[in-house]
Amino acid sequence: MSTNDFGLSGDQVKALDKQHVFHSWSAQAALDPMAIERGEGSYVWDYDGNRYLDFGSQLVNVNIGHQHPKLVAAIQDQAARMCTIAPSVANDVRSEAARRITEVAPEKLTKVFFTNGGAEANEYAIRLAKGHTGRPKILTTYRSYHGATTGAIGLTGDPRRWANEPVTHGTVHFWGPYPYRSQFHSDSPEQETERALQHLRDVVMVEGPQTIAAIMLETVVGTNGILVPPPGYLAGVREICDEHGIVMIADEVMSGFGRCGQWFAIDAWDVAPDLISFAKGVNSGYVPLGGVVIHEDIAASYDEKPFPGGLTYSGHPLACASAVASMRIFEEEDILGHVRRMAQDVYEPRLRELADRHPSVGDVRGIGAFWALELVRDRETREPLVPFNATAADAAPMAQFAAACKQRGLLPFTHFNRTHVVPPCTTTKEEALEGIAILDEALKVADEHYTG
Numbered sequence: 001m002s003t004n005d006f007g008l009s010g011d012q013v014k015a016l017d018k019q020h021v022f023h024s025w026s027a028q029a030a031l032d033p034m035a036i037e038r039g040e041g042s043y044v045w046d047y048d049g050n051r052y053l054d055f056g057s058q059l060v061n062v063n064i065g066h067q068h069p070k071l072v073a074a075i076q077d078q079a080a081r082m083c084t085i086a087p088s089v090a091n092d093v094r095s096e097a098a099r100r101i102t103e104v105a106p107e108k109l110t111k112v113f114f115t116n117g118g119a120e121a122n123e124y125a126i127r128l129a130k131g132h133t134g135r136p137k138i139l140t141t142y143r144s145y146h147g148a149t150t151g152a153i154g155l156t157g158d159p160r161r162w163a164n165e166p167v168t169h170g171t172v173h174f175w176g177p178y179p180y181r182s183q184f185h186s187d188s189p190e191q192e193t194e195r196a197l198q199h200l201r202d203v204v205m206v207e208g209p210q211t212i213a214a215i216m217l218e219t220v221v222g223t224n225g226i227l228v229p230p231p232g233y234l235a236g237v238r239e240i241c242d243e244h245g246i247v248m249i250a251d252e253v254m255s256g257f258g259r260c261g262q263w264f265a266i267d268a269w270d271v272a273p274d275l276i277s278f279a280k281g282v283n284s285g286y287v288p289l290g291g292v293v294i295h296e297d298i299a300a301s302y303d304e305k306p307f308p309g310g311l312t313y314s315g316h317p318l319a320c321a322s323a324v325a326s327m328r329i330f331e332e333e334d335i336l337g338h339v340r341r342m343a344q345d346v347y348e349p350r351l352r353e354l355a356d357r358h359p360s361v362g363d364v365r366g367i368g369a370f371w372a373l374e375l376v377r378d379r380e381t382r383e384p385l386v387p388f389n390a391t392a393a394d395a396a397p398m399a400q401f402a403a404a405c406k407q408r409g410l411l412p413f414t415h416f417n418r419t420h421v422v423p424p425c426t427t428t429k430e431e432a433l434e435g436i437a438i439l440d441e442a443l444k445v446a447d448e449h450y451t452g
Contacts, residue, residue, distance in 0.1 A: 010035040010047025024148070025160070034406075039066030042427045044411070052406070055423045055435045056413030060222060061280035063258050063369075064326055064335070065424040071286055074325030078318050087114075087314035097320035100327050101282070101293060104263035106272035111299045114291040114315035118253030118279035119147025121290035122155060122216070125277045127309055128294060129214035129247040132301040136169075137207060139200075139215045141176035143224040146216070146251055155216060158224050159389045172212075174203045176221065177230050180363045180374065181382065189230035197236040209244035214275075219265040222254035223415050226372035226422075228365055234271045241274075247298070248273040253290065257281030258330060258425040261340040261368035268367065274298060281425075283326045289319035339368045339425045346429055347371050350436045351421060360385060360446035371421040373439075375401070378452030384417035385446055397449045404442035410435055412442075 008016070013035045023031055037047045042065055045051050057063060064071060078093060085091050098112040113128070115121045126138050140146065142157035153160065154167030161167070175183040177196040184195035204212060215237060221227035241248040250273040255265035259281055262268050266276070275298065279290030313319075330336060343366070351371055355361040362376035375385035375398070386398050398414055405412040405419075413420040419439070423432060 008047075010037070013047060041065045041067075042424050042431045050409070052409050052411045053423070053431060053435050053438070054411050055405075055421060055439075056411055057422050057424050058285065059280070060254050060259070060370075060413065060420070060422045061285040063281035063425045064284040064329060065426040068284075068326075068329060068426075070329055071284070071322055071325050074321050075286060075318055078321035082317055084313075085317055087310065087312070091315070091317060091320075093317050093320045093324060094315040097315070097323045100324060101278075101291070104327075105276060105293045106264070106266070108272070108296050109274075109276065109293045110296045111294045112291050113294060114289065114320070115279070115311060116288045116313055116316075117147075117290045118251075118277065119149040119152040119290075120311065121253060121277035121279055121292050122146045122249075122251060123149055123151045124309060125249050125251075125275045125292045126151060126155065126214060126216070128275060128292060128298055128307075129249060131308065132298045133213045133245065133247060135211055135213040137172055137212045138170060139172050139174055139203065139207070139212060141217065141221070142173045143176060143178065143221055143227060144218055144251075145223045146218075147253075172203065172207055174200055176217065176227065177233050178225070178227050179230060180365070190232070193230045193232045193236065196230075196233060197240070200237065201240060204240060204244060204246075209246065212244065212246050214247040214249050215241055216249040216251055218251045218253075218255065219269075220255040220260055220367060220370060222370075223420075225374070225415075225418060226366050226370055226420055228367050229269065234266065234269045238271050238273070247275060249275045249277065251277050253277055253279045254281075255370065257326075258335055258339055259368055259370050259422070261336055261343060263336070265367075283319060283322040284424075286322045286326075287316065287319040288313075289316070289323055333426070335425050342427070342429065342432060343368050346432050346436075347421060350433065354436065354440055354443060357440065358443040358447055359450045359452065360443060366421070369421075369423060369425050369427070372418045373421070373443075375417050375419065375443075375446050376452075377450055380452055383451075385449060386417050388416060390416070397446060401442055401445045404445045405438060408438045408441060410438040410442070412439075 036044045102110050140155045144157040146152045146155040153164045154171045157173045177192045179189050179192045186192040250266050256278045274295040276293040283289050351364045355364050360375050361373050363374040377383045386395050402414050
């Protein structure tokens with residue numbers, strides 16, 4: 001049995017966790033978390049030495065894999081030189097991180113405000129947009145998650161918002177495109193784009209365009225389904241924003257920094273937003289870091305008036321050092337190219353093969369290292385394997401599927417009636433095939449609930 005530096009077994013770690021750690025999004029008495037001791041590459045190990053392939057990149061953030069030696073070394077080197085410094089001073093590693101991020105961002109996004117994570121990044125994106133436009137409203141989609149702080153959970157469209165309401169006033173939700181479950185009764189991706197954009201135009205009209213500061217979108221919707229925008233949709237949103245002087249915000253907290261095979265996912269559609277929020281993959285969560293990449297026109301709004309916000313740890317040196325190192329590693333190891341090749345040669349064809357073998361797989365969709373299998377009881381009616389926002393017994397089929405994955409050495413990322421295939425961007429072909437083979441076996445559990 002393995003022990004860590006504290007001499008604790010896995011059971012002891014879990015007991016201390018149960019006694020002293022308060023967990024997010026959970027009924028505390030029902031918790032039974034795994035106890036994970038260490039990680040390397042695409043794998044993690046528990047305290048009994050059992051190895052698991054991390055097909056969720058933890059919370060879709062460990063893009064560079066666990067314990068990349070060059071990234072660990074960069075943090076160690078920075079810690080030896082200077083652990084922290086106030087955000088009000090200039091510092092080499094902070095400046096270099098900002099330079100590198102703006103260098104790969106769309107043209108005219110020239111400055112970075114650093115935060116501690118994705119929720120804060122979205123909070124500050126909307127603050128920048130409201131201050132720039134002088135308008136009070138933000139439009140976001142129902143199928144979205146933007147974070148759990150007060151403003152960010154108000155932006156969020158999914159059910160995690162409900163228990164936190166009432167929240168920040170001025171947020172209006174609308175339906176984004178989702179060809180598999182179209183709200184617009186579309187029968188093609190092109191029609192979905194046309195009707196979804198008309199819906200958005202209608203919402204802008206009735207809310208009053210002069211009151212809308214920003215339209216915020218997850219470039220590729222993450223936890224709520226890996227919803228890849230159909231052709232022309234993002235360009236259409238850009239057009240609506242330009243027509244009415246509305247700021248376009250791309251939430252790339254989950255989809256950015258390699259996850260979609262680009263530095264920023266929006267590059268795949270050749271659209272330039274006004275603000276990009278980021279976190280997670282910028283340094284794979286080795287040290288907490290997020291931020292907003294800012295268009296020069298919005299930054300100029302604050303040349304003469306103070307920006308009303310700040311954070312003690314904005315641009316923390318350890319975090320910025322890890323971001324610089326991560327971007328260097330991405331370049332040295334051609335990780336963006338690797339992700340695109342894996343999508344073409346492994347993820348898309350092999351996941352579609354799973355759909356051919358398993359009737360419970362209703363839809364396969366994705367881009368880069370960002371994929372979802374949507375599980376159903378009936379392909380004809382598209383009845384979900386479990387109901388929307390299911391809990392307890394209603395959620396049992398998905399819980400059984402997840403348990404079957406873990407029993408075979410795979411950590412899945414599941415949400416509602418979907419399993420997401422989101423391993424580290426560095427995952428090899430052999431590792432990916434190992435994980436897909438485990439999914440192939442676990443999906444037999446889902447097939448048992450098929451009624452079509």
